[in-house]
Amino acid sequence: MMRYVSTRGQSEALDFEGVLLRGLAPDGGLYVPETLPKFSAEQLHSMAKLPYAELALEVTWPFVEGFMPKDEYAALIKETYAEFHHPAVAPLKQLDGKLWLLEQFHGPTLAFKDFALQLLGRLLNLALARKGERGVVMGATSGDTGSAAIEGCRHGDQLDVFILHPHERVSEVQRRQMTTVTDPNVFNIALQGDFDDCQALVKASFGDQSFLGDRRLIAVNSINWARVMAQIVYFFYAGLRLGAPDRSVSFCVPSANFGHMFAGYLASQMGLPVDRFVVATNHNDALDRSIKGGVLERQPLKPSLSPSMDIVVSSNFERLLYALGGNDAQAIHTMMSTFAEQGEAQIPEKIMQAASNLYSGAVSDDETVATIKRWHASTGEVLDPHTAIGVRVAENYLGDSPMICMATAHPAKFAEAVVAAGLEPSALPATMQDLMQREERYEVLPNDLAQVQRYVADRI
Numbered sequence: 001m002m003r004y005v006s007t008r009g010q011s012e013a014l015d016f017e018g019v020l021l022r023g024l025a026p027d028g029g030l031y032v033p034e035t036l037p038k039f040s041a042e043q044l045h046s047m048a049k050l051p052y053a054e055l056a057l058e059v060t061w062p063f064v065e066g067f068m069p070k071d072e073y074a075a076l077i078k079e080t081y082a083e084f085h086h087p088a089v090a091p092l093k094q095l096d097g098k099l100w101l102l103e104q105f106h107g108p109t110l111a112f113k114d115f116a117l118q119l120l121g122r123l124l125n126l127a128l129a130r131k132g133e134r135g136v137v138m139g140a141t142s143g144d145t146g147s148a149a150i151e152g153c154r155h156g157d158q159l160d161v162f163i164l165h166p167h168e169r170v171s172e173v174q175r176r177q178m179t180t181v182t183d184p185n186v187f188n189i190a191l192q193g194d195f196d197d198c199q200a201l202v203k204a205s206f207g208d209q210s211f212l213g214d215r216r217l218i219a220v221n222s223i224n225w226a227r228v229m230a231q232i233v234y235f236f237y238a239g240l241r242l243g244a245p246d247r248s249v250s251f252c253v254p255s256a257n258f259g260h261m262f263a264g265y266l267a268s269q270m271g272l273p274v275d276r277f278v279v280a281t282n283h284n285d286a287l288d289r290s291i292k293g294g295v296l297e298r299q300p301l302k303p304s305l306s307p308s309m310d311i312v313v314s315s316n317f318e319r320l321l322y323a324l325g326g327n328d329a330q331a332i333h334t335m336m337s338t339f340a341e342q343g344e345a346q347i348p349e350k351i352m353q354a355a356s357n358l359y360s361g362a363v364s365d366d367e368t369v370a371t372i373k374r375w376h377a378s379t380g381e382v383l384d385p386h387t388a389i390g391v392r393v394a395e396n397y398l399g400d401s402p403m404i405c406m407a408t409a410h411p412a413k414f415a416e417a418v419v420a421a422g423l424e425p426s427a428l429p430a431t432m433q434d435l436m437q438r439e440e441r442y443e444v445l446p447n448d449l450a451q452v453q454r455y456v457a458d459r460i
């Protein structure tokens with residue numbers, strides 16, 4: 001049975017159920033599996049033929065084993081990915097001789113977060129039902145996470161979901177994807193403040209949960225191990241379809257909190273031959289600076305045309321640094337203490353040296369728009385702004401292996417960038433044609449902790 005340890009080495013190890021229900025470790029670190037399963041070339045050859053849900057079962061079972069029977073887990077995964085609107089779940093599309101897109105936007109909310117949150121919602125519900133508890137999911141969103149979390153949890157009869165978004169500061173499509181969900185356990189709060197205010201209220205609520213009585217508060221942000229785990233699968237899926245393990249592949253990931261890219265790194269540690277990992281950011285480029293310069297930094301947030309990549313600190317980067325340093329929790333503990341005190345820290349030399357196949361780049365809004373325009377002209381493909389950033393950076397790091405760019409969102413979700421590129425806004429897929437006509441339900445609340453907590457307490 002897999003055990004999970006903290007990257008800062010000062011918390012007790014937990015089992016799968018433990019990490020499922022917890023966010024950060026008590027020592028401030030993130031949970032990672034103590035060991036990784038490794039697939040042989042022979043195993044990978046046989047896995048190459050599997051449909052998505054069956055591959056997901058094989059790749060993730062070693063992490064879940066002991067939590068539930070395998071046949072029940074298989075059924076849960078099958079149900080999860082049956083909700084995607086493409087028979088391939090994550091289809092690959094060739095963009096040119098070297099570049100491929102892995103389309104990750106065929107899930108219920110049209111962005112890659114569906115891969116993890118649809119599974120997480122089901123696993124949480126199961127864990128709570130077994131304990132005879134009801135849980136409260138509380139989250140802040142600047143867009144994609146909120147709708148994916150709502151969609152993932154709304155069927156959970158053990159769960160109530162409260163999502164805070166900044167009032168009048170998310171796109172209409174994103175707002176409607178959250179507010180038109182009518183299940184009685186889903187509550188949308190439009191906070192009179194910005195995304196940081198939303199996050200601060202959620203954080204404060206985790207800090208003091210007394211307003212909830214005996215209910216358990218649950219985090220669904222991307223530090224949750226089960227989310228990272230679910231994302232390992234499609235790196236194998238794409239790589240195996242393009243010739244791995246007989247040849248290496250490369251990946252480019254539009255990154256923010258870094259959960260996505262870290263999952264790719266784990267795939268490579270589990271046996272997938274990867275040539276290059278390319279990390280792409282928008283002008284909120286702390287990750288790019290860390291990878292190029294070997295320092296952790298904090299910068300003020302600047303809104304962009306790719307809002308799901310607007311971030312100040314990439315939490316999951318710590319997991320990568322821990323792994324690259326050979327699981328040296330003491331080094332991470334020291335580095336993160338310095339970072340917390342000084343807002344800046346040097347990444348140890350031996351960790352940077354281990355990152356030799358990690359590349360990065362940052363892309364401005366103007367370049368994002370130009371990239372959408374250019375690839376539309378040459379291929380007819382409309383890239384969403386997040387995907388365009390990935391493709392733009394990937395172009396700088398092409399090698400001998402096929403470069404797989406993660407297409408993280410559907411262009412219909414981010415009309416502003418598409419229109420700025422001089423293109424018609426993309427149509428919503430058939431299942432969402434009536435989104436703009438559906439009735440909305442949300443509560444506008446002031447940026448006030450007591451009022452938000454009272455709203456939550458009155459409804460659970």
Ligand SMILES: *Cc1c(COP(=O)(O)O)cnc(C)c1O
Pocket residue numbers: 111112113144145222254255256257258259260261308309386408409
């Ligand atoms: C969340 C998100 C990202 C960034 O993913 P991380 O795991 O936070 O690095 C990129 N693109 C889109 C569309 C997203 O929703």
